[in-house]
Amino acid sequence: MRGLLIGRFQPFHNGHLMLAKSILDECDELIVAVASAQFNYLVKDPFTAGERIEMIHEALKEALVDISRCYIIPIINDENNTRWFLHLSSYLPKFDIVYSGNEYVKMLLKDHTKVKDVKPFSRDKFNASKIREMMINDQNWKVLVPNAVANFIERIDGVNRLKIIARSESMPQEW
Amino acid sequence: MRGLLIGRFQPFHNGHLMLAKSILDECDELIVAVASAQFNYLVKDPFTAGERIEMIHEALKEALVDISRCYIIPIINDENNTRWFLHLSSYLPKFDIVYSGNEYVKMLLKDHTKVKDVKPFSRDKFNASKIREMMINDQNWKVLVPNAVANFIERIDGVNRLKIIARSESMPQEW
Amino acid sequence: MRGLLIGRFQPFHNGHLMLAKSILDECDELIVAVASAQFNYLVKDPFTAGERIEMIHEALKEALVDISRCYIIPIINDENNTRWFLHLSSYLPKFDIVYSGNEYVKMLLKDHTKVKDVKPFSRDKFNASKIREMMINDQNWKVLVPNAVANFIERIDGVNRLKIIARSESMPQEW
Amino acid sequence: MRGLLIGRFQPFHNGHLMLAKSILDECDELIVAVASAQFNYLVKDPFTAGERIEMIHEALKEALVDISRCYIIPIINDENNTRWFLHLSSYLPKFDIVYSGNEYVKMLLKDHTKVKDVKPFSRDKFNASKIREMMINDQNWKVLVPNAVANFIERIDGVNRLKIIARSESMPQEW
Amino acid sequence: MRGLLIGRFQPFHNGHLMLAKSILDECDELIVAVASAQFNYLVKDPFTAGERIEMIHEALKEALVDISRCYIIPIINDENNTRWFLHLSSYLPKFDIVYSGNEYVKMLLKDHTKVKDVKPFSRDKFNASKIREMMINDQNWKVLVPNAVANFIERIDGVNRLKIIARSESMPQEW
């Protein structure tokens, strides 16, 4: 059985990792679909698809997950939501079950595949949008993500990138 | 003479129906162009183009309109507004006059075709964005749309769909 | 029950009309999906979606078909074939069965909906690509299409258009 | 040496002109890249790419700039920011240096080309978004743009266009 | 009066130059629209839009044309041919007349603008597709283009580029 986990992973944090591992407890294989893959260098999407794939790969390895049971695959957006299930299907190995706590995702997929309701682990704490906020404000975000992710973001100077993006979108860019 | 009525029709309400009928009083044929056709399952665009076409078709039939005088046609958006007139022209049977009370529409089309100014019937009351709001808040929206539309939306469980979409966009979707 | 007939209808001919009528014998309603809707003024696609919709509408009326049981809807192409069923679904009223003699169409749709195998009526004779060839060569193509279609094509000077397109693509356009 | 100046130029104002001239003091040739070229008739992008090209051309001529040293070229957006440098490169003559005071632009381009930091001339005063605001409110915007631009906008009735757009986006467009 | 000349200019040759000059004899200003601007490194489209703009600019200067009377503007393709006139209009300064000897171009534009029939100068000789063929076969193509163009193509090693492209498309690229 193959389980599917969908997210933008901006960035991949401990809540994501815990869910990924718990899916691997139940399924033979895990697919991590990296959504909004065409976007990058934006406040909501600072990291490229390639960077997100790399941080997820590193985080899974660090957590001693068997990578040979994992697929990490970028998915560009499809503006036509009705097509979403088959859009996913065309880019991913066949999946048997989707893990999601989001009722919108469930609504779009439930007629086509099995969706298992999952509760995000400490959503208040492990929340990518909050983590990006903490990065911008020099707060202690590193404890919320796997070490491998923290190291990767440091290596690509990701916090500085995010700060520049945030400043550019808030100041009058146009002149 | 063929008259054109353009809208997103999310959903098609009594104000739309009254205007459609009055166009058919003046013209031989009516084209209803269903705009933003590629969008669906969004707060502003909950229904698919196909669903909107079906509700308009049903509403016109219920109102005893002669369907053989009507065309109901989906139109995807064109991001280049200057091209809009010819974009419409390529997807629609030749039209002689556009009925619109919107001065923006008039501005984009007036150099290319005849635009007749129409006043929306009781805009305060018959307003699709307000009707969607009422659906979300369990208010009495059904009196504002043709019976056929109310029945159709019930059949596809549309109010529940809209509520899920609205909740998803307002709560922190990302985790 | 609603039956679906898919084609490019360049142009709509007697074989198409006969099939449309036979679907209406079996189903309550008929959807005619006009594919490759974004293309026009090309050798394979000389007529706009709007023109094709108009010729089909006229032909069905002329054949005394009850138009209130019909939907004629343009469909733009989706380059990702795997998504085709849901692409269709988003633009069309819900359909229960697709009528097609094409095994490729069957392959793409059979996992998602019912497909009924139909034999085209005299394919050798009623063949749109052959009819376009006859138009270019001033052969007697008019007997192969409904009168309404022949008249419509005449009205828009369609044969001349097709000849110009054909010459432009065969001569060295570039200079 | 060829210098590149990038902007949306909605509209082209005196601050833009002063920078363009100062680039021509340092470089042999100037490229003015007109970004968001596919957008028009929007509050943030009221003028078409063609209109913006024409106003820049007129303003440079009026300022007695040697046009044979200038390229004015529209650039459509690329949603994938990582590709931006090569996106620009494919549409523009080879450039040696980009003039920009925007740190976001610098971040996206600095690994690929030389970027020279420039301070906008009186940003508070010469600011396109502020100028559009002044147009809408009938304030004295004309002193902030080259005469040629003021005349051009008058000729195309641009202020009225902008007012209609602004009203359409603020009033309930949908009905 | 502003005249419009449309082409792909792969490459810009003496026939193009002669026509450009003769338009400037009749019109106040000339627009050169560089079509298929998004394509490059293809057998039919070896040069980028930016390169083509640069070679046209250089060729006009070399021919002592007053560049301040000229606009050289890239145009990406629009797959919907019906929209072509307004597609052009959105990217170009307002034009009064199109110069073309192509009856297909005339058909698409004649309902919207004035089209003047022009005969290409020695089409057999000055033909871009033939010139590309000559480049590949090391024949004497340089006499067919302005010196500035020959020099430019040499500078970017364009003949070698074209040969590589041609070999890649003809040999079994896939392995």
Added chain:
Amino acid sequence: MRGLLIGRFQPFHNGHLMLAKSILDECDELIVAVASAQFNYLVKDPFTAGERIEMIHEALKEALVDISRCYIIPIINDENNTRWFLHLSSYLPKFDIVYSGNEYVKMLLKDHTKVKDVKPFSRDKFNASKIREMMINDQNWKVLVPNAVANFIERIDGVNRLKIIARSESMPQEW
């Protein structure tokens, strides 16, 4: 060091596998980029990106390759060839060297990254287009691909799919 191997892999054959393994002899990690990812159910592209990813994953595992050193990533096409390097860069983890025997690939990438020339292993034999031909003609293609790939294609009834596609494109599809 990370090495990049690019292909459409329709299907992934022994030549691909041998090259992948030899890259892993030289590099720490291997990226396999699955090009033309948006295409499927076409004669040249019968398998979806997801299917190709799965067959490559299975083939590498079967060959006892350490999957934790591998990335298998779909890449959609970009029609603007000049942008290709940064298009790849946005979807892939940072790569240090590209392995390719194709001079066209080399030309597009050589200004941006290191490209190592590789000779395909027995190109005559291990050639995807030839293998698809053999599938259609019931020849013994299985010896040319890894067992895992042969089994996968059998499991999804891939040969039959390819035959249907091939017949559909060669027979007069239109009617």
